[in-house]
Amino acid sequence: MWIDSIAFDEMLGEARRAYPLETGGVLAGYIAGNGDPVVQHLIGPGPNAQHKRQRFHPDHDWQCRRLDEIFEMSSGQTVYLGDWHTHPDGSPHMSWLDKRTLRGIARHRDSAVARPIMMIGAGGVERWTWQVHRYSGDRMVGLSISVDVLELRPFGHVDV
Numbered sequence: 001m002w003i004d005s006i007a008f009d010e011m012l013g014e015a016r017r018a019y020p021l022e023t024g025g026v027l028a029g030y031i032a033g034n035g036d037p038v039v040q041h042l043i044g045p046g047p048n049a050q051h052k053r054q055r056f057h058p059d060h061d062w063q064c065r066r067l068d069e070i071f072e073m074s075s076g077q078t079v080y081l082g083d084w085h086t087h088p089d090g091s092p093h094m095s096w097l098d099k100r101t102l103r104g105i106a107r108h109r110d111s112a113v114a115r116p117i118m119m120i121g122a123g124g125v126e127r128w129t130w131q132v133h134r135y136s137g138d139r140m141v142g143l144s145i146s147v148d149v150l151e152l153r154p155f156g157h158v159d160v
Contacts, residue, residue: 002036002153003039003152004154005154005155005156010044011084011119012128014045016125021053022054022088024045025085026042026043026080027081027083027117029079045059046062081113082102082116084118084121085118086121086122087120087121088122089124102133115134118133118135119131119152130152132151
């Protein structure tokens, strides 16, 4: 997965700001010709988000409005790719709730992305470890889902 360096810095700043509570948001961008997700924009938790030690509830309406604005400004080229959130003092691996959420996103009838991503940051104020999970399928029983762990590759803006 590629991520804009400014978007990554915004995400890291929000993780540090909210620590020791969970926070998160939305990843927006496009899918490259080779199938790699390219994150161009980060949407934060929103002003009415609820942050707890081991749970996070975003301001969904605010996030949707921001995503709509980005979509319109890009003439429909920048779309929802997935979500990101933190596990303060924890692991960047997916919890059962993360797996259930990712599966729900993939199965949502209005979702334009069949293989959404979930980026999880673990750590504290000084050090964060990030891991990107991409939905790749599931079985019919329980929460056994398959995910691919993607390499994180930052890129910067080039002024023309």
